[in-house]
Amino acid sequence: MPGLLSPLTRAVTYTRWLHLVVGAIVPIVCAMVYPGLVKPTPGDWALIAVLPVPLVLAAAMVPSMRRAEGLQARLMLFPGPHARVRSEEDPGVSAAPSASWSDRARTGAWMVLRMEAGLALGLVSDQLPALSLSLAGAAAGSPGVTDSLLTLPGSHWWYALLVPVPVLVLLAVAAAAGALMAQAARRLLGPSVRERLSELEQRTERLLERNRIAQELHDSLGHALTLAVVQAGAARAAADPEFTGRALEAIEETGRAALEDLEQVLLMLRDTGRPAGPRPALGEADRLLESARSSGARVDAEVTGPLEDVPGPISREGYRMLQEALTNVLRHAGPVDVRVRIAVEQARLRLEVRNQLGGGAAAPAAGAGGGRGLRGIRERAALLGGEARAGQDGGGWLVRVDLPLR
Structure with missing residues (x-):
C-alpha cells in the first residue's frame, strides 16, 4: 500500500500534472473563438481538440520551439536536485534547437500529444471533483449542485462514503499520465543521432x-x-x-x-x-x-x-x-x-x-x-x-x- 501511494507524495507528480494542464491552454483559447465554451456538446469537444493541431504543427517548425519544450520537460517532468526523492539519472531530454526535419517532426508530435493529453486531463480534472461535490450534495439531500456529466439518482446518505473516490481516481490518473508523458518526452524530445x-x-x-x-x-x-x-x-x-x-x-x-x-x-x-x-x-x-x-x-x-x-x-x-x-x-x-x-x-x-x-x-x-x-x-x-x-x-x-x- 505505501508503494501505491508513494507517487501521491512526490512533488514531481504535481509538476507533471501542471505541465500537462498548461498544454490545454491553446485549445481552450481557440474554443473561445469557435465553437464556444457555453454548454459544448461531445462533438464540440472533438472539434476543439482537432482545430488547433495545424497551428501547433506550424509552431513546431520553428527550431527554438524544441529548446523551449525540452527545457520545460526537464524542469517539470523529472525530479530536480531539490526533490525529496532525487534521481541521478539523466532525463535524456535535449534542450537544443531543431537541427533537422526529423527533429521538427518529433517536436510537432510531442506538442500535439502534450496538447491533447493536457486537454483530456483538464476535462478529467474538472469533472471528477464536480462528481465529488455532487455526491456530497446528494448525501446532504441537495442533488444537482454541480453540472457533473454523471446524474445521481435521488438522495442517499451513503453517497458520502463515495465522496473521496473521484478525487483518488483523479490523483491516480494524473500520476499515471505524468509518468507516461515523461517516457514520451524521452522518446520525442530525446537527443538526435547528430546530437549524440x-x-x-x-x-x-x-x-x-x-x-x-x-x-x-x-x-x-x-x-x-x-x-x-x-x-x-x-x-x-x-x-x-x-x-x-x-x-x-x-x-x-x-x-x-x-x-x-x-x-x-x-x-x-x-x-x-x-x-x-x-x-x-x-x-x-x-x-x-x-x-x-x-x-x-x-x-x-x-x-x-x-x-x-x-x-x-x-x-x-x-x-x-x-x-x-x-x-x-x-x-x-x-x-x-x-x-x-x-x-x-x-x-x-x-x-x-x-x-x-x-x-x-x-x-x-x-x-x-x-x-x-x-x-x-x-x-x-x-x-x-x-x-x-x-x-x-x-x-x-x-x-x-x-x-x-x-
Missing part, C-alpha cells in the same frame, strides 16, 4: 584533455620528485659539503621548473583566459640531461639532425617522453651509465634511452609505479602515429621511440 555523436565527441575530447593534463603532471612532478629524492640520498651518503651544495642547487632548479609546469597546468584548469606559457620542447633537452647528471648518473648523449625542423607538438611530446625515460632510470636503477640518442632522419624522430639495470634493480614495469610512466610513453607515441617499445636489452634496459614528423 556531438556529445560523444565532446566527452572524448574532455577525457583526452584530462588524460593529457594528468600525464603532464605525472611526468613533470614525478621527474622533479625523483631527482630530489636521488640527489638528497646521494648528498647524505657523500657527506661532502661541496657535493651537498651542488645537490641542493640542482634540487632547487628542478623544483622551480616543476612549479612552472604546475602553474601552466593550473592555468588551463582554471580557464582564466590568460595564455599559458610555452611548454618545454626537445631544444631544452640539455636541462633534462644535466638534471640526470647532477643526480650522479653518467649520461652520454648524442643528438643528430636538425631539431628545429621537428614540429612543435612532436617536439614537446618528445621532451616529455625523454623526461619520463630518464625519470624511470633514476627511480629504478639509480645513478648508472645512461646513453641517450636523439636523431632526426628520414622525416622521423627517434629517441633511445639505454641504461644499466643497476645492482639487481627490477625492470621499470615491475617496480614502483606499476609501469604507468612507460604506458604514458606508449600512449603519447600512439597518439602521434608512432610507436614506443621498452624492455630488457642485453644487460640493460632500453626505451625506444619512433615518431613520424608528418
Whole structure:
C-alpha cells in the first residue's frame, strides 16, 4: 500500500500534472473563438481538440520551439536536485534547437500529444471533483449542485462514503499520465543521432584533455620528485659539503621548473583566459640531461639532425617522453651509465634511452609505479602515429621511440 501511494507524495507528480494542464491552454483559447465554451456538446469537444493541431504543427517548425519544450520537460517532468526523492539519472531530454526535419517532426508530435493529453486531463480534472461535490450534495439531500456529466439518482446518505473516490481516481490518473508523458518526452524530445555523436565527441575530447593534463603532471612532478629524492640520498651518503651544495642547487632548479609546469597546468584548469606559457620542447633537452647528471648518473648523449625542423607538438611530446625515460632510470636503477640518442632522419624522430639495470634493480614495469610512466610513453607515441617499445636489452634496459614528423 505505501508503494501505491508513494507517487501521491512526490512533488514531481504535481509538476507533471501542471505541465500537462498548461498544454490545454491553446485549445481552450481557440474554443473561445469557435465553437464556444457555453454548454459544448461531445462533438464540440472533438472539434476543439482537432482545430488547433495545424497551428501547433506550424509552431513546431520553428527550431527554438524544441529548446523551449525540452527545457520545460526537464524542469517539470523529472525530479530536480531539490526533490525529496532525487534521481541521478539523466532525463535524456535535449534542450537544443531543431537541427533537422526529423527533429521538427518529433517536436510537432510531442506538442500535439502534450496538447491533447493536457486537454483530456483538464476535462478529467474538472469533472471528477464536480462528481465529488455532487455526491456530497446528494448525501446532504441537495442533488444537482454541480453540472457533473454523471446524474445521481435521488438522495442517499451513503453517497458520502463515495465522496473521496473521484478525487483518488483523479490523483491516480494524473500520476499515471505524468509518468507516461515523461517516457514520451524521452522518446520525442530525446537527443538526435547528430546530437549524440556531438556529445560523444565532446566527452572524448574532455577525457583526452584530462588524460593529457594528468600525464603532464605525472611526468613533470614525478621527474622533479625523483631527482630530489636521488640527489638528497646521494648528498647524505657523500657527506661532502661541496657535493651537498651542488645537490641542493640542482634540487632547487628542478623544483622551480616543476612549479612552472604546475602553474601552466593550473592555468588551463582554471580557464582564466590568460595564455599559458610555452611548454618545454626537445631544444631544452640539455636541462633534462644535466638534471640526470647532477643526480650522479653518467649520461652520454648524442643528438643528430636538425631539431628545429621537428614540429612543435612532436617536439614537446618528445621532451616529455625523454623526461619520463630518464625519470624511470633514476627511480629504478639509480645513478648508472645512461646513453641517450636523439636523431632526426628520414622525416622521423627517434629517441633511445639505454641504461644499466643497476645492482639487481627490477625492470621499470615491475617496480614502483606499476609501469604507468612507460604506458604514458606508449600512449603519447600512439597518439602521434608512432610507436614506443621498452624492455630488457642485453644487460640493460632500453626505451625506444619512433615518431613520424608528418
